[in-house]
Amino acid sequence: MANNLDHIFTALSDPTRRAVIARLGQGEASVKTLAAPHDMALPSFLKHLDMLERAGLVTSRKDGRVRVCTLHPEAFMPAEGWLDQQRGLWSGRLDRLAKLAEGLARDKGNVP
Template identity: 60%
Template sequence: MAKFDSTLDHCFSALGDPTRRMVLQRLARGEASVSELAEPHDMALPSFMGHLKKLEDAGLVTSRKLGRTRICKLTPGAFTPAKDWLSEQSAVWEGRLDRLDDYVTNLTKERTNET
């Protein structure tokens, strides 16, 4: 069995939660403070910080302190490994579906010629 880069596991695990996906969508528009990111979510701040930690551990988000405020932003290129993997899988499945289409087309022609 092939070994996969564990960063993909962390990335897809982080993307598996709707709260974290909403945070990423917000950060796609630009940097934001933790309190701004937490505001639309109905949860305690420690719970929300757990979501941010998961995003940081996956390498999708970075944060820095600015005075007493923590500012978060997307990590440039963080989605590249996942995007590359998905592109590879897409190519594999497109090839398989093309071969299946060819097989069905040839099978249909053979059956048409037999009658």
């Protein structure tokens, strides 16, 4: 799972790839449509798509002469699970810190 997480987070680490993911969240799109808002050569853009595909977040297919990309939201589940674990861990830590701070404030007489 760690290797898949590495691929997912690496794929999401770039703003161009995140923009592609956001656009594909609206529905499938051609490579030309996806590349249009980005100021880069098509070969450079295709490297971004390749990374998203290797992470399993996006697939593409040929539809005649057009390459169409589709988002796979279920591929985000390992990252979502990891983030949920981290959120739970840090929420617990912050709750304990707040209780400690409240206790210290009460001991100093700053809180009734």
